[in-house]
Amino acid sequence: MISAAIVGGTGYTGIELIRLLSAHPEVSIDLLTSRSEAGTRADEIFPSLRGISDIVFSDLGDETLATLQQCDVVFFATPHGVAMQQAEALTEAGVKVIDLAADFRLQSLTDFEHWYQQSHACPELLKTAVYGLPEINRDKIANALVVGNPGCYPTTAILGLKPIIEAQNKQSKQLIESRIVIDAKSGVSGAGRQASLALNYAESTDNFKAYSVEGHRHLPEIEQGVAQLLDSQFSHRVRFLPHLVPMIRGMLSSIHMELTDAGALMDWQQVFEQSYASEQFIDVMPKGLYPDTRSVRASNRLRIAVHQDNERAELTVIVVQDNLVKGAAGQAVQNMNVMFGFDESLGLNFAPIVP
Amino acid sequence: MISAAIVGGTGYTGIELIRLLSAHPEVSIDLLTSRSEAGTRADEIFPSLRGISDIVFSDLGDETLATLQQCDVVFFATPHGVAMQQAEALTEAGVKVIDLAADFRLQSLTDFEHWYQQSHACPELLKTAVYGLPEINRDKIANALVVGNPGCYPTTAILGLKPIIEAQNKQSKQLIESRIVIDAKSGVSGAGRQASLALNYAESTDNFKAYSVEGHRHLPEIEQGVAQLLDSQFSHRVRFLPHLVPMIRGMLSSIHMELTDAGALMDWQQVFEQSYASEQFIDVMPKGLYPDTRSVRASNRLRIAVHQDNERAELTVIVVQDNLVKGAAGQAVQNMNVMFGFDESLGLNFAPIVP
Amino acid sequence: MISAAIVGGTGYTGIELIRLLSAHPEVSIDLLTSRSEAGTRADEIFPSLRGISDIVFSDLGDETLATLQQCDVVFFATPHGVAMQQAEALTEAGVKVIDLAADFRLQSLTDFEHWYQQSHACPELLKTAVYGLPEINRDKIANALVVGNPGCYPTTAILGLKPIIEAQNKQSKQLIESRIVIDAKSGVSGAGRQASLALNYAESTDNFKAYSVEGHRHLPEIEQGVAQLLDSQFSHRVRFLPHLVPMIRGMLSSIHMELTDAGALMDWQQVFEQSYASEQFIDVMPKGLYPDTRSVRASNRLRIAVHQDNERAELTVIVVQDNLVKGAAGQAVQNMNVMFGFDESLGLNFAPIVP
Amino acid sequence: MISAAIVGGTGYTGIELIRLLSAHPEVSIDLLTSRSEAGTRADEIFPSLRGISDIVFSDLGDETLATLQQCDVVFFATPHGVAMQQAEALTEAGVKVIDLAADFRLQSLTDFEHWYQQSHACPELLKTAVYGLPEINRDKIANALVVGNPGCYPTTAILGLKPIIEAQNKQSKQLIESRIVIDAKSGVSGAGRQASLALNYAESTDNFKAYSVEGHRHLPEIEQGVAQLLDSQFSHRVRFLPHLVPMIRGMLSSIHMELTDAGALMDWQQVFEQSYASEQFIDVMPKGLYPDTRSVRASNRLRIAVHQDNERAELTVIVVQDNLVKGAAGQAVQNMNVMFGFDESLGLNFAPIVP
Incomplete structure (x- = not known):
């Protein structure tokens, strides 16, 4: 103990x-x-x-x-x-x-x-200090004294982009065009436990809005995550826009990209499946199935779906997690497990709460 | 104007x-x-x-x-x-x-x-000052200088009990037993527009609770309303317990009474229909139909259903209203209409918002 | 295994x-x-x-x-x-x-x-067959071949009344008047996983209603539970009225009773605390605190609060549980634990999900 | 009449x-x-x-x-x-x-x-037949025998893009890059009044998801709307991705564009304000303010905000409406007003319902 x-x-x-x-x-x-x-x-x-x-x-x-x-x-x-x-x-x-x-x-x-x-x-x-995304920095976390546990949005964004960036590095060819649009949505618990008029039930239920339209603190963290994965020959510009959903827990990021000709030759479903094959907490959905946030409610799992449309040169990645678990406390415990040499899923292997 | x-x-x-x-x-x-x-x-x-x-x-x-x-x-x-x-x-x-x-x-x-x-x-x-329930004090309101607009819960309670108390007065016989249980439920807007941790979306949605269990300010107002309607030979004791429902607007009061033998001889559906036959904002539901709160959402209507079970000596009255309209601002406008000699429904005759 | x-x-x-x-x-x-x-x-x-x-x-x-x-x-x-x-x-x-x-x-x-x-x-x-309320029938369940797992409402009603009825038996005096009003409220999951217009999100959110006003199948089950606890010299009549709350999980029953003079002499807080002192899943709230449904969300716990007002001769018991756990599947697992001689809380000792 | x-x-x-x-x-x-x-x-x-x-x-x-x-x-x-x-x-x-x-x-x-x-x-x-967007086809609608009332998503998309496309036509220069991402979110009433497991309250509340990821019927309608506004020298490709929000009414479209150098020279706030200066139902928010869906709840108004970031070459347009009013029935009545020569806002000039 x-x-x-x-x-x-x-x-x-x-x-x-x-x-x-x-x-x-x-x-x-x-x-x-x-x-x-x-x-x-x-x-x-x-x-x-x-x-x-x-x-x-x-x-x-x-x-x-x-x-x-x-x-x-x-x-x-x-x-x-x-x-x-x-x-x-x-x-x-x-x-x-x-x-x-x-x-x-x-x-x-x-x-x-x-x-x-x-x-x-x-x-x-x-x-x-080590950035605490075990799926990227597992070895460094194991030896870290200080871990910066990632922001909730960056967790979805970086893990949603990782297989693409790594494939691009490996191919040494631009597979997606420079501009990446991350349109993200979070439940209200992401704003924390606070007395706030804007978060009052009667103000925030039956309602939907964008916020931090002019810039959100998680943008530089996403940019850093992308830059660290990216070979130096490439660069990407990220537009990150968060929204507030009338739900307690849950986060969904829709990541919109444009395929290059080389990118259209890839089988992105396969790329994602291979990339995360050995990850216990990352679930790549079968082709054609898309996750909803409740499928991870109160659990440490993060689910990803990939949609590729070569005719329109579109690549869309959809990522869901529970913002308080994989997006915060669960990931912290996962980091702790790595830091102390426990099984990485120890104490985290419970099922989501549905309904 | x-x-x-x-x-x-x-x-x-x-x-x-x-x-x-x-x-x-x-x-x-x-x-x-x-x-x-x-x-x-x-x-x-x-x-x-x-x-x-x-x-x-x-x-x-x-x-x-x-x-x-x-x-x-x-x-x-x-x-x-x-x-x-x-x-x-x-x-x-x-x-x-x-x-x-x-x-x-x-x-x-x-x-x-x-x-x-x-x-x-x-x-x-x-x-x-006149207590501003037009269905009870219409004539006094017409001549009032000051109107005290009723509380939201008392509006449902007093209007839900009025036909019964008046019938009892008329019959000069106890028709329901002394004890009346008013189990009431309100949407969150009833707590007002305020920054409050307890009213934070993440605290109050997917949740239900009783509050003011030990006494609520609307109790003396209900008791006053009952006493004013009641002939002096009768008395009733009221148990009033409010609850908070995760919804914006809407209020439902379930009023539980016990029929006396004389009370069981009454046709309570008919009593209610006759009592409110000429009221524009009071709608007595047909026998066997029970109202939900959304059926009055954003409108000045108050709907009532009556259930009588002689075998079990039960009389149940269910009342719904929009707490911000008939329970507050709409009733205030209705009072104004009466005070200034306008048609009582002027500016108030819009349909509820469904869905 | x-x-x-x-x-x-x-x-x-x-x-x-x-x-x-x-x-x-x-x-x-x-x-x-x-x-x-x-x-x-x-x-x-x-x-x-x-x-x-x-x-x-x-x-x-x-x-x-x-x-x-x-x-x-x-x-x-x-x-x-x-x-x-x-x-x-x-x-x-x-x-x-x-x-x-x-x-x-x-x-x-x-x-x-x-x-x-x-x-x-x-x-x-x-x-x-044995009625599967371990807090009442633990020994019989241990030897049962067939267990009828209780309905969700009856679980709250019977466990909310048990200490009172047992105290009354013990005192051999009527402590509460005959009529008991159980005004109960349930989340939507209680209606089951089904395609239904009435349960459509747009029909049931921002809404509240009573249902089964004319009689609900859980009434005879509550009456049976009360009768089995009650000494034959006493009898009680139960009015049970359920309501639908726009929330996924959770159930709250407000039980309204009238104290007799003898009943007013009791310290009901103490009666409840003693009655459930050794029960792992029953939590009697400290005097003056009242539970909300989310405090048991996704857990097998049932929380009870007691409010006694001698001046008004009122006794109010408020009971909350998760209708799908202590009100259904969790209780079934608890019964299984008893039937197979496992620790009664094995596999059930997880914390509620809040927020 | x-x-x-x-x-x-x-x-x-x-x-x-x-x-x-x-x-x-x-x-x-x-x-x-x-x-x-x-x-x-x-x-x-x-x-x-x-x-x-x-x-x-x-x-x-x-x-x-x-x-x-x-x-x-x-x-x-x-x-x-x-x-x-x-x-x-x-x-x-x-x-x-x-x-x-x-x-x-x-x-x-x-x-x-x-x-x-x-x-x-x-x-x-x-x-x-005339496509019934009065803000675009007012004159044709006035003389139409048959009006095709627009889809809800296309109403937000086309009205959100119109000032940009018209400015581009006027300048005869590409002001935004070809690819437009429309990330849209709708309340549940958009799915219609139907019995459906997926729309069951317990399935759809506290949840968020993308749907029709592989193609939605409103895409060709948006593409048609864009094409009709666009001078033939230009072309745009639209990525349209809808999501389901746990709310009854309301729709928000986030439109993501990339500015060209010429586009960065424009004052887009001013372009939008001028474009809609005489429209009764289109409200361009003041610079720096962004609308939430409830600000138009149950009303025929559509609110638009524009965010321009020249450093990042980003242009973001956010559009909200009530999907059942401006997105459906209200727009139909607006079309009727135009067709019969009534004041265009007749019967439509009521305030949104807040809270």
């Missing part, structure tokens, strides 16, 4: 971590912190945890920091900018850090400072 | 009043106030009003008060306690007042102070 | 059984039948099962029957009237039967025939 | 026509037909119409046909293929026809036959 702490356990990724780690056979949650709820039992805030966990929120004071340093792993389910304040002290004490916010996602300091409007507290540590 | 003002137009009853009055052929909205949004166009807050109304929110300063006094009618779509501060000055200037909050609903000062935790600012005026 | 079969696996209780049993450490699902889907993989019908189960639907032909007879337990997730056709042959072969439909719930043949409009195929076997 | 008939009034466009025409000051609904519901009052099928309309469904027999021929206008709210069977007899009798299905939308017989899998019954009449 390893000893885990969750810093900032009052949000949706926090409670999802509690749910997942409580059922994980190799983990004990030994510390749970919250500034606002210190002293309160977690099951008072989340009655669904009654009978599941009797843990009490601690404040993040000096004493707590000492306790944190005795854990094996600390999850930060906090707002952007918190993990980077604590990460150095923790890693120096030999504690592994998994940040579910953005502090360790972008490797460019300029991008981080531009999109998150703050300086980075530990740029040196950032250089050694 | 009469001149109307809406004080506090940023809530759901406010925008509903704007919607209804904008289409009313005899009313001009000449003033709209909001402390927080003074200077802002209403259609900036509510883009649905773009092209419908170009009115701008005013602050409620001295100048505005002078303007208010030149209106024919002022609607208060404010929190409890605001209308009673302004009502005397307005009525003295000959302006009619319709308060959509609770300041003029309860005639007992003790009840008002107990349930709303404040003293009443104009107890003398309260004595002359 | 025991060998289990699910007859009729294409409905919501069917897929929920697959979900639960796939994760159960002591069960292997060896047969899954469906007339309409014979030959099809379950994960074609339910893509959420991709990667979870590769089982294929079989037809219920002679060969299948022979296979069924080699299983240890057969779950019937079929319409009413199917299990009773097969149960004798199975029990004679030593196979235990758990019927999730109504064939073995009502012990009165007259009631069964009246409410389900068919004759019973095996009245002798019915006499030995 | 003109005399109108609605053929096929049991679907969602049918009831929406009844709602709109009942309130129209210049129209009397004199006939309403339905094969399946002949003899039934409309308000039995749609209780929301109780007190609004007492019309009874007629069968579409010979007698009815004679009555139809005495109307001024006949709306077909029928499945594809019905209107074309009746249109000749009606137009010969001087009756104007508005078909809300697809019989008179596509001017290419080949396209019609390919996408709708049937021969056209009156190809000669089709040549004279």
Whole structure:
């Protein structure tokens, strides 16, 4: 059993971590912190945890920091900018850090400072941090001290594009035209657990809208993910537009691409199937079937469908995941499994909740 | 054309009043106030009003008060306690007042102070105020200076019980046993337009709960309505329990009663049909049909069904309305129509929105 | 490992059984039948099962029957009237039967025939069948050959009333007045997985209604449950009125009772806490807290709150459960655990899904 | 007053026509037909119409046909293929026809036959039919005998592209690159009023999916609309991908384009504002504001926002409408107003329903 702490356990990724780690056979949650709820039992805030966990929120004071340093792993389910304040002290004490916010996602300091409007507290540590997409960085994650758990949208975008980019690299030929349109849709839980007029039920149900039309923080993260996969001879421009769907959980990204002549010669269904053949959490749908978000509800699976239309030179990739699981807490646990040498699916192999 | 003002137009009853009055052929909205949004166009807050109304929110300063006094009618779509501060000055200037909050609903000062935790600012005026249920107080409303627009739950409860209580009075016999259970359910808009964690979409959808289990402010209002209808020889005890339904608009009250032997001799379907035969907004469903809330969505209609089971001595009345229309703004407009001698249904005769 | 079969696996209780049993450490699902889907993989019908189960639907032909007879337990997730056709042959072969439909719930043949409009195929076997509420019949279930898994509403009603009735028996005094009003609300999945205009999204969302106002099949089951608990000196009359809530899963029953003078002397909070102190799946909420349905979403827990108001002589019990888990498939697995001597919570101890 | 008939009034466009025409000051609904519901009052099928309309469904027999021929206008709210069977007899009798299905939308017989899998019954009449987008074909509609009311998606797509294409024509320069991606999202009512497992509440809520990924019938209609606006020197390829949103009403199309260098020189906000300056039902949002679907709920308005990013060479147009109003029945009434010389907004100038 390893000893885990969750810093900032009052949000949706926090409670999802509690749910997942409580059922994980190799983990004990030994510390749970919250500034606002210190002293309160977690099951008072989340009655669904009654009978599941009797843990009490601690404040993040000096004493707590000492306790944190005795854990094996600390999850930060906090707002952007918190993990980077604590990460150095923790890693120096030999504690592994998994940040579910953005502090360790972008490797460019300029991008981080531009999109998150703050300086980075530990740029040196950032250089050694690993972007926590196991399907891409599995080996690096296994040895990482700090993992930046990916944003929800980037997870769908990067995993939806990976087989294409890798095929293009391999063929050394442009297979899709430069411009990629990612039209993405997320359930409301992606906005976090907060009092907000815009998120009030009567404002957000029976409604649909685009948001961050002029630029979303996940765009540079997607661009970074694409750039890291891409051979230097190629370049792609990404248009990323997110929308808000009146549903609790779930995310679907529709990725629109244009095939080059060389691209039309590929069998993209096969490319995707081969690319993900050995991945436990990536499911490539059979040709002609398209996934809906509920098919992954409350699970760590991500499903992908590919549609190729050579006549119209169209390649469309559709990706679904649960934004709180594969898009956040589940992926964090998957990263933890890799970091500690557990079976990668340990504690994550449950079925989606349907209906 | 009469001149109307809406004080506090940023809530759901406010925008509903704007919607209804904008289409009313005899009313001009000449003033709209909001402390927080003074200077802002209403259609900036509510883009649905773009092209419908170009009115701008005013602050409620001295100048505005002078303007208010030149209106024919002022609607208060404010929190409890605001209308009673302004009502005397307005009525003295000959302006009619319709308060959509609770300041003029309860005639007992003790009840008002107990349930709303404040003293009443104009107890003398309260004595002359009329409870604005046209189906009960039509004549008094016609001559009222101040109308207390009923709460949403009491509208369903009192109108659902009126035919029974009147029949009992007429028969001079107890027709139902003393105890009445009103199990009521409301859509989320009833909680108002507010930033609130409990009302966050991800918290309130796919969910159902009871609330105010230990006592709700609408209970004394229901009890007052029942008492006023009831001959003094009878008394009834009401258990009122509200629930929150994951829907925007709509309210359904299930009223459970026990028939006495005399009550079982009545034909309750007929009693209800006769009682409401001449009411334009009250629809008694044919025997065996039960209304759903969407059948009145966005309309001023209230539908009632009666189920009588003599073998089990059960009488069940089911009442639906749109909580924002017949339960609030529509009823306020209906009251205005009565107060100004317009056809009672003027501007209110539109069809529900289905689907 | 025991060998289990699910007859009729294409409905919501069917897929929920697959979900639960796939994760159960002591069960292997060896047969899954469906007339309409014979030959099809379950994960074609339910893509959420991709990667979870590769089982294929079989037809219920002679060969299948022979296979069924080699299983240890057969779950019937079929319409009413199917299990009773097969149960004798199975029990004679030593196979235990758990019927999730109504064939073995009502012990009165007259009631069964009246409410389900068919004759019973095996009245002798019915006499030995056990009503599968472990919190009431645990010992009988342990030795049962055939278990009638309770209806969803009766589970909430009977468990919500049990502590009261038992206290009344113990005191040998009437503690609540005769009439009990159960105003119940269910999510849409309770209506089953079917093509239906009334259940179309556009018809049933943003809507609320009562149904089966004139009588629901779960009423005689509730009455039977009450009668079996009750000492013969007492009698109660139950009014049961169900409503449809626009949510997928979840059920809440509001039980309204009137306290006698003797009843007002009781501390009902304490009575409930003591009554369920040793039950793993029954959670009595602390005084003053009331459960919402999502606090049990996708879990086998049932939460109860008690509100006592002596001044008004009111006793209100509020019960929530997931209609597909504790109200159906989860309870069936709980029964199976009892029947086979496993830990009663084996495979059922997962956390609710929130948000 | 003109005399109108609605053929096929049991679907969602049918009831929406009844709602709109009942309130129209210049129209009397004199006939309403339905094969399946002949003899039934409309308000039995749609209780929301109780007190609004007492019309009874007629069968579409010979007698009815004679009555139809005495109307001024006949709306077909029928499945594809019905209107074309009746249109000749009606137009010969001087009756104007508005078909809300697809019989008179596509001017290419080949396209019609390919996408709708049937021969056209009156190809000669089709040549004279006018595509009923008043913002494009107002003059032709005024003189049309037969109007093909546009599909819901094409209404958003064509009106979202019109200012761009016209600007391009005017400049005689390619302003956007050839490929246009239309990523569209619709509420569930777009699928019609039908019993369907896929549309069951428990299947479609808390869920999101793409559909018709391999080709949707509205694609050729969009392509036709674009081609008709476009000068022959230009050509565009459209990728159209629809998605299903768990909401009743509402449609949002996100139109993704790439600016050419010449295109980047344009002020697209201004182009759109000027293009629609005189349109009563088209609302171009102020720069930086983006519409949500509820801002047009139950109204005939269509709102458009434009986002231009020269650095990334991106032009994004976002269009919302109520699929049943501007996307169907409201547009049909708007066409009728044009055809009969009424004010174009007569009976259509009501506010959206918010919340």
